Amino acid sequence: MRWLLGALISLTVPACRFDVPDVPGDEAPSTRMVRGTVVDFESGQLIVGAASVITSGLTPAPTITSTGAAFTIQDVPENSAFQLLASAPSHRPTFSEAVLVGTEDLVDITAAVVSETFVASLATGFQITPSAARGILLARVVDDRGEPKAGVAKAAFVLDASVSGPFFLGDNRQPLPSATATSASGWVVWFEVAPGVAKLSVPAAAAVTLDMAVSPVSAGTITLAQIRATDGAPVLPSNISFASQIIPIFARLAEGGRGCTACHSGNGIGKDLGGLALDGSTAYVFKELIEEDPLRVQRSLPEKSQLLTYPSREDPPDRHPNVTFTSPLDPDYLKILVWIREGAKDN
DSSP, X not given: OGGGGOOOOOOOOOSXXXXXXXXXXXXXXXXXXXEEEEEETTTOOBOSSOOEEEEESOSSOOEEEEEXXXXXXXXXXXXXXXXXXXXXXXXXXXXXXXXXXXXXXXXXXXXXXXXXXXXXXXXXXXXOOOOTTSEEEEEEEEOTTSOBOOOOBGGGOEESSOOEEEEEXXXXXXXXXXXXXXXXXXXXXXXXXXXXXXOEEOOTTOSEEEEEOOEEEOTTOEEEEEEEEEESSOOXXXXXXXXXXXXXXXXXXXXXXXXXXXXXXXXXXXXXXXXXXXXXXXXXXXXXXXXXXXXXXXXXXXXXXXXXXXXXXXXXXXXXXXXXXXXXXXXXXXXXXXXXHTTOOOO
């Protein structure tokens, strides 16, 4: 399970650099605390007895302390997305839905664990024998208000993994073997999901757009996820301006950006060890992205550009220490993607 811990930042620094003075007041990235409890998936009640959690998607792994069902995670970088892998007696190790950390501490979050009894009821109801070498993905489809969404047809679910499913659960999360769409509960399940990461793709001529955080899967585990459903096919932005739409993405969180410059400036790890600076003038940042390393922005293969892949969760993990874009439908991800498709212009 080494992939759970991610990969280290590369120590290779490009030989050619466009050095600029550090911006006054540059500081190391701020960190936050995350506090919560481990609960039973079905009942929502606190786990009785010892429980534990580890993080997936953060490198280095933060410090975690646990007491009974309660846990505290220290030193989580701002603007990070990660999952928790929770364990408890008589329960299957379970990856949580994506935890999103902004500029404030998170308190009272829950990490659910799925009981072996519930796993057995699903296996019996759908006449599936889950193998120890693969995982199970349980996801809840919700609308824009976060309410469970019924009627999402089986054809809308395209999972980029070797799987058995999807299957659907009823109002009480009971198996519905003959169902062909989500019930009022919104729950959908896949068995035999290959270890690595699970992500949804948008089918051709989609009647609904399904957005799910790219989620970790491991042998013999459960993965919980939320799928946000929006009517119609995805709408891509167009005529993206580097100066007015891409540069603001890198800004500090307080300025409405994603906090990239906190690492990629001054003595930040992204600049010092990763070799990429995102502070300075617009012209300077453009040179850093386009001229310093041809892999950062690839006009011929936009989706392979490191500007997109490094802040995203991948399998095997890349050398970026945290996840920023939870899925390829993140609005900022789409802006960068379209900008590259439009020629990655200095406009």
